[in-house]
Structure formats: structure tokens, C-alpha cells
Amino acid sequence: MFGEKKEKRFVRTVHEIADKGSVGGIFVYADTETGVQYIHIVGDGRGGLTVLVDREGKPLLREDLIKKPSEP
Known part of the structure; x- marks a missing residue:
């Protein structure tokens, strides 16, 4: 229970700084289960998080990052 090291569920795949001297930036995270x-946008004490979608409104997937369940 305690002390067990769990793998991170979310991994950051993109990190872009907004402007030189700015504290803001754009981050893209992928869920390793789904x-x-x-996309997470941060700047000037504000921020937002939303799912990325394709033209049809379906979530964009990173299938290469989906971790397979470990077998018993």
C-alpha cells in the first residue's frame, strides 16, 4: 500500500513556453490508460484544461502511449 511506486497515469508530451519572460505555457498530456x-494552457494566473478532439469531435488519441495491463 504505502511505499508502493505507481506509474504515472498522465504523461506530458508537449511543453511550449508562451513568450520569453512569461510564466505561461502550453502543455499537452496523454492518459496512459485511455x-x-x-491541452493545458497556463498564463498570468489563469489557465484552462480541455480534451483535444479531431474534426469529427472525437478525442485525439496517442495509442502508442497506452500501457498494456500487466498479466498476473
Whole structure:
């Protein structure tokens, strides 16, 4: 229970700084269980998080990052 090291569920795949001297940036995270990608925008004490979607409104996936369940 305690002391067990769990693998991270979300991994950051993109990190872009907004402007030189700015504290803001754009981050893209992928869920390693579902492959769904999220964009997180931060700046000037504000921020937002939303799912990334394709033209049809379906979530963008990173299937290469989906971890297979370990077998017993």
C-alpha cells in the first residue's frame, strides 16, 4: 500500500513556453490508460484544461502511449 511506486497515469508530451519572460505555457498530456490527449494552457494566473478532439469531435488519441495491463 504505502511505499508502493505507481506509474504515472498522465504523461506530458508537449511543453511550449508562451513568450520569453512569461510564466505561461502550453502543455499537452496523454492518459496512459485511455490514450486521450488534453491541452493545458497556463498564463498570468489563469489557465484552462480541455480534451483535444479531431474534426469529427472525437478525442485525439496517442495509442502508442497506452500501457498494456500487466498479466498476473
